[in-house]
């Protein structure tokens with residue numbers, strides 16, 4: 001007979017992963033199929049260290065997971081769709097695998113490899129559960145390197161070079177891939193593991209439908225282009241979470257427009273032509289080539305370390321600020337003079353920039369490459385730029401510092417006096433002797449670039465640039 005009826009209170013978990021549906025989660029006790037993992041714990045702990053983590057701190061999450069493993073790998077799922085598990089079972093809980101030559105197999109639609117359970121003799125029934133999704137995805141490294149059927153390729157490509165993934169699946173995708181590869185092939189699956197941070201909503205919190213802060217790149221891809229969005233997503237330290245903001249995408253589009261405009265400016269002079277390296281490049285060209293060497297080495301090194309944000313940063317500091325804002329202005333008059341040193345230098349640095357930017361802005365770089373050079377069918381067939389022939393030492397850094405202080409002082413003087421940069425002026429440059437000497441050595445370039453009709457020099461402690469003939473200025477600017 002019934003003694004009593006009462007309401008009890010459960011702790012109820014709710015479903016928040018992926019769908020955010022918040023439905024209560026109910027636990028059911030069911031028989032499952034496991035792969036033994038626990039006996040391999042020590043091996044996993046030793047071997048995982050042979051993979052290099054980017055950033056290094058992410059290895060902690062894998063190590064902690066392995067260290068704290070409490071159960072084996074449950075590989076069976078009670079779902080309608082999925083990869084069939086190649087097993088039959090008897091009512092006494094014995095499991096009979098398919099023969100290897102039967103694979104792939106759907107047990108429900110095939111006869112078992114033996115008539116009855118080899119252990120107890122009971123009749124066999126097909127397993128209708130499907131495989132945990134990580135069963136398939138944990139063999140990616142083995143599959144692409146040809147472990148199963150391409151021994152020649154496997155010898156060449158295993159362990160594979162790189163796994164790219166997010167923090168949220170370190171304990172699943174990364175862990176199971178390491179486990180399966182180690183057990184089956186006896187080695188770690190990859191040399192490098194790169195763990196991305198998460199792209200957060202514009203408000204800096206995790207994107208979720210219920211919070212309404214979900215942004216899709218497709219929302220405005222027509223407006224900004226795929227390259228600008230890609231650059232935005234790569235413009236963060238590897239492993240850091242960052243909020244997605246359309247403002248940042250707009251900034252990247254401006255950068256790419258700058259690149260397009262620089263190429264358009266250069267095209268009439270250098271498009272589809274080859275130039276020999278001049279024996280003695282013009283000092284301004286020698287300077288930008290030295291800066292270029294530093295840029296190429298920094299970027300190649302950044303790619304080697306998967307520091308894509310450094311490449312993006314270099315595009316601003318080198319391409320935008322140094323090449324576009326300074327060099328292109330300084331070289332313009334020589335382009336019109338058909339100066340071969342200028343042609344050679346501009347063609348070389350622009351091409352290298354296009355090649356080096358290509359992996360992270362593939363569309364615009366392919367377009368510019370095919371219009372401007374097109375030596376190969378695709379920019380992807382170009383080699384990494386070699387800059388070992390370019391002269392670089394600390395004299396060029398001094399040159400750079402002096403040049404930047406001069407051009408910025410001249411520009412500021414014009415702006416302060418509300419003179420258009422294109423209006424002719426006379427200037428007095430006051431400053432330390434070495435700076436005045438430097439200015440004299442590139443006087444023609446300064447005069448042509450800033451439309452200076454006359455420069456007079458005065459020694460002084462700090463650099464100042466004054467416009468020395470306001471009368472004629474207003475006359476010219478009015479004209």
Ligand SMILES: [Zn+2]
Nearest residue numbers: 090094117120
């Ligand atoms: Zn049995």
